[in-house]
Amino acid sequence: MSRDILRANAHELARQIAAGERSSEEITRAHLDQIAAxxxxxxxxxxIESDRALEAAxxxxxxxxxxxxxxxxxxxxxxxxxxFTMTGAPTTAGSKMLEGWxxxxxxxxxxxxxxxxxxxLGKTNLDEFAMGSSTENSAYGPTRNPWDLDRTPGGSGGGSxxxxxxxxxxxxxxxxxxxxIRQPGSFTGTVGIKPTYGxxxxxxxxxxxxxxxxxxxxxxxxxxxxxxHQVIGGHDPLDATSIDAPVPDxxxxxxxxxxxxxxxxxxxxxxxxxxxPGVEQRFRxxxxxxxxxxxxxxxxxxxxxxxxxxxxxxxxPAEASSxxxxxxxxxxxxxxxxxxxxxxxxxxAMTRGAGFGEEVKRRIIIGTYALSAGYYDAYYGSAQKxxxxxxxxxxxxxxxxxxxxxxxTPTTAFRIGExxxxxxxxxxxxxxxxxxxxxxxASASFPVGLSPDDNMPVGFHVMAxxxxxxxxxxxxxALERSLETTWGGSLLERIPTLEGSFA
Amino acid sequence: xxxxVSDVARLGSLARIxxxxxxxxxxxxxxxxxxxxxxxxxxxxxxxVPPTSHPEPLTNVFRPDxxxxxxxxxEALAMAPAAEDDRFRVPRILGEEx
Numbered sequence: 125m126s127r128d129i130l131r132a133n134a135h136e137l138a139r140q141i142a143a144g145e146r147s148s149e150e151i152t153r154a155h156l157d158q159i160a161a162x163x164x165x166x167x168x169x170x171x172i173e174s175d176r177a178l179e180a181a182x183x184x185x186x187x188x189x190x191x192x193x194x195x196x197x198x199x200x201x202x203x204x205x206x207x208f209t210m211t212g213a214p215t216t217a218g219s220k221m222l223e224g225w226x227x228x229x230x231x232x233x234x235x236x237x238x239x240x241x242x243x244x245l246g247k248t249n250l251d252e253f254a255m256g257s258s259t260e261n262s263a264y265g266p267t268r269n270p271w272d273l274d275r276t277p278g279g280s281g282g283g284s285x286x287x288x289x290x291x292x293x294x295x296x297x298x299x300x301x302x303x304x305i306r307q308p309g310s311f312t313g314t315v316g317i318k319p320t321y322g323x324x325x326x327x328x329x330x331x332x333x334x335x336x337x338x339x340x341x342x343x344x345x346x347x348x349x350x351x352x353h354q355v356i357g358g359h360d361p362l363d364a365t366s367i368d369a370p371v372p373d374x375x376x377x378x379x380x381x382x383x384x385x386x387x388x389x390x391x392x393x394x395x396x397x398x399x400x401p402g403v404e405q406r407f408r409x410x411x412x413x414x415x416x417x418x419x420x421x422x423x424x425x426x427x428x429x430x431x432x433x434x435x436x437x438x439x440x441p442a443e444a445s446s447x448x449x450x451x452x453x454x455x456x457x458x459x460x461x462x463x464x465x466x467x468x469x470x471x472x473a474m475t476r477g478a479g480f481g482e483e484v485k486r487r488i489i490i491g492t493y494a495l496s497a498g499y500y501d502a503y504y505g506s507a508q509k510x511x512x513x514x515x516x517x518x519x520x521x522x523x524x525x526x527x528x529x530x531x532x533t534p535t536t537a538f539r540i541g542e543x544x545x546x547x548x549x550x551x552x553x554x555x556x557x558x559x560x561x562x563x564x565x566a567s568a569s570f571p572v573g574l575s576p577d578d579n580m581p582v583g584f585h586v587m588a589x590x591x592x593x594x595x596x597x598x599x600x601x602a603l604e605r606s607l608e609t610t611w612g613g614s615l616l617e618r619i620p621t622l623e624g625s626f627a
Numbered sequence: 628x629x630x631x632v633s634d635v636a637r638l639g640s641l642a643r644i645x646x647x648x649x650x651x652x653x654x655x656x657x658x659x660x661x662x663x664x665x666x667x668x669x670x671x672x673x674x675x676v677p678p679t680s681h682p683e684p685l686t687n688v689f690r691p692d693x694x695x696x697x698x699x700x701x702e703a704l705a706m707a708p709a710a711e712d713d714r715f716r717v718p719r720i721l722g723e724e725x
Binding site for chain 2: 225226228322335361364365367428431433434438445452454456457458459462464466468470471472473474477478480482485486488489490491493494496502503505506507508509510511512513515547551562563564565590
């Protein structure tokens with residue numbers, strides 16, 4: 125019984141709750157049991173809110189019993205990346221700096237989930253302050269990939285993606301600064317969406333790089349992602365960068381999946397050397413599949429994408445070094461060395477030395493360097509100009525194509541520890557995903573099979589113009605429908621069963 | 628772009644992060660490799676290219692100037708590292724030279 129619940133899509137669970145076929149409490153309990161059974165091995169969660177989740181589930185059941193109309197995902201459990209504030213629960217951003225910190229307010233994303241009667245199970249693991257591509261940089265230990273526990277689930281939203289693949293939650297929320305939703309989606313065989321910048325609110329999301337960060341849905345099906353995106357999306361007066369325009373009809377697009385006549389642009393610069401053969405093979409097959417479904421394939425060139433990684437790894441640290449200045453040991457968070465003899469400045473440096481992990485220190489120092497007098501023009505200034513050129517590349521490409529496509533990542537999930545001492549190799553994972561963050565457009569990763577190299581999931585990356593997020597869902601739904609018919613079910617049906625799992 | 632251990636120590640002090648000897652030894656070569664790689668941004672001639680600091684053309688956003696409750700003092704101080712007499716208690720502000 126519990127297996128049916130755990131493997132079901134969120135929209136199906138919501139339908140069952142609304143129809144009175146199952147209670148939200150039963151569904152929530154099944155997921156809490158699964159977490160208890162497998163999370164010791166996977167470590168998706170940093171914090172579990174069992175009592176509040178069950179209480180919220182019972183409230184939904186009472187509403188239904190009282191004849192109230194429920195929202196499209198009401199009563200369905202969700203895993204929230206621990207970078208979003210939630211009152212009454214800790215928010216750590218994966219850092220020792222915020223250990224034990226409890227926010228006095230809800231992030232807009234959190235509030236909208238609660239208002240939609242979605243049941244929040246707990247907070248998921250991430251690379252510290254969302255800095256990383258493997259979830260190995262969490263101060264609370266790494267998350268493991270449910271497909272192969274020796275491999276990473278990607279990062280920084282590895283906890284959210286792994287929770288989906290381990291059947292611990294049917295819905296999750298992530299945040300994507302350079303690929304932190306899409307890359308874990310790719311590594312775990314799940315759907316990851318980075319909405320248009322400004323399409324979802326950053327209010328209450330612990331900031332990494334403010335001009336790049338964007339909250340988004342992580343799910344096991346395309347329609348679930350659209351429904352969740354609909355819940356969290358739209359204008360928020362509390363976020364000055366929130367776009368004041370309606371969310372496009374993403375749910376309609378996810379239900380339709382009609383891509384006949386759609387022009388799909390294969391980005392020449394995102395492929396070739398450095399891409400694993402199995403990843404390339406699945407990518408080529410998927411492009412051929414889109415063509416067979418009625419899309420027109422064109423090759424587009426985005427010459428400045430070759431510089432995206434370099435620009436990204438200057439702009440991100442520059443903004444991060446500024447955003448993380450708030451962790452000054454004075455107002456909240458950790459304080460170290462306050463023995464009455466030391467000055468504010470010394471306490472600040474000792475606290476930041478003790479509270480931040482290696483990757484965070486590395487990036488703050490790069491940012492400090494890039495913004496320092498004498499280097500500003502050569503580094504940060506040039507990076508901002510590259511950003512203009514990348515946005516122009518996108519504009520030109522979107523004149524030739526409705527969406528652009530590439531592999532989501534150059535390789536499948538790598539092994540834990542394999543790249544931890546080689547930051548540059550780690551950064552290369554974000555090759556395909558960073559241009560979208562720099563330009564602010566919408567993009568997504570959809571599962572398209574397993575790599576023949578290692579039997580690990582491969583993601584297909586789709587990019588759409590800003591505020592044309594519906595095109596992502598149209599492509600994703602077309603792929604999902606066709607591939608699942610071929611496979612005889614979801615890709616996750618092929619995931620090895622974890623010890624003790626109820627799924 | 629070679630960075631010495633003392634360069635990194637200086638950057639650490641600008642960023643107000645105490646770094647151990649071991650961290651400095653490890654970070655210096657790593658940062659050198661990263662900076663060399665990102666220095667590619669200077670390869671292109673971008674003389675006539677305007678910089679983009681943000682994906683959206685930002686305009687100032689105003690909200691109505693309306694009175695509302697502020698965060699209660701006890702809630703604001705609940706997560707303070709140290710508090711005294713309804714205020715944040717901070718280490719001494721003035722340094723040795725003051």
